Amino acid sequence: MPTPTERADEYWSAVFRVEPAVLRRPGVHTTFVDDPSAGIYVLRIGDTVRVRAREALRGQVDGLLGELSVEDALEPERWRSALQSLDPLILGPAAHFVAGDVRRPAVEEARPNAKEVQRMAARIPAEEVEESGVLERDVEHFGSWADGDLVAVSALAPWVGGRTDVGLLVAPAFRGRGLGEQVAAVALTVATQRAGLARWRCREDNAASMRLAARLGLHPYGRNLGIRV
Template sequence: MRHRIDQFWGEVFGGSTGAAVIVEHRDALLGYAGIYCVVRDSWVFVSAPGPMIENVRALDLDPVTAQQPDWWAERIPGWSVLGPSVHAFADEITDVSAPGVLIKAAGEDDLAELRGSVPVEEWAESGFAGDDVADAWVAVGPDGRAVAGANLTPFEGVPADVGVLSVPAVRGRGIASAVAAVASRTAVEQHGIARWRVLVGNRASRRIAARLGFEEDCRQLAVRPPD
């Protein structure tokens, strides 16, 4: 798994090494108007559009400041900063179950019900708001209502990026972990790997990922120009 992750980042950033690597967007990010920053251990990797390269190279990048939204906002005013988020990976998933719930493939009615029960920002962060959801599952309680969900969106061109959410009333019962385990195991069984992305401050989601066997790999942040 480690080799595969290193290979993925190598394709994004060109395989360069050093304390601070700054490259022009390659195929994986070609056409992206923003700046993409990843901190792995003591290294900082940044991909930027061609016209921005010299500006970014003039910045005094280090692993601490590169993860700070305010630092980027001060140096590139007017742009929005997203993150930082954690990227975690797994190639084996720990079995997790939640008594009293049924986990099944998600139908349109299930997802509509779930969407109406969670905050808008959580729906977006989970990946359900996008148009690239390949597979989705829900956890259904004894009353037949969907109380948690998980999905798979593309990573390396296959459904291996895991998103999860649950309604506030059922949190802390292991239900989100159970439905996320089904999605994660599907990705691993079909594609050999699963990725989990979550905002650094979302401690609950990070705990679920760790419980399932995901290993945190890096911190990632994006800086986007105004629409």
């Protein structure tokens, strides 16, 4: 049975159109796709950086990567400067974690409806909501309430093996109370019980989420930037 890391490697090999055996070849590598909607995705795994971009951006990307090392490939300002004429929106850097067997005490599963999630999200900065993924299509939600209002929600979105990509959003006034850990543990447990795998992503400047990943026993996998142009 493949490990969670091996299953994640298979996924990213397909994204970057390379064989799993060479996915982690050291250095900076590019994949260009004929997809007019694609932006730029930069993934670092150990000493390897993989960049996926649409073909129309080849000139800008190749020009920048000729100057980038593995160590600075995830520096947002380098990309912002090189792509200035395209008005890029840069998300990250974010950290990726994977898990294969989460068995932590958690509150009972409680599922908010879509309207509750939308009402909660409307009171939180849009960038935080987008990073969490809780408003993406085809997601499964788990929640926690206070005084009748939804204040913490985790989401399972499609990834390897089914809905295994975990997102989390907590209302600012209720952070630091353990509610995020409770609903995240529910989502992680459901994903790993069903598929033997879960993925967790969070911004590296979100210290609370980084600490939460460690408390939940998740294993570091890689880092990324997402760039929209």
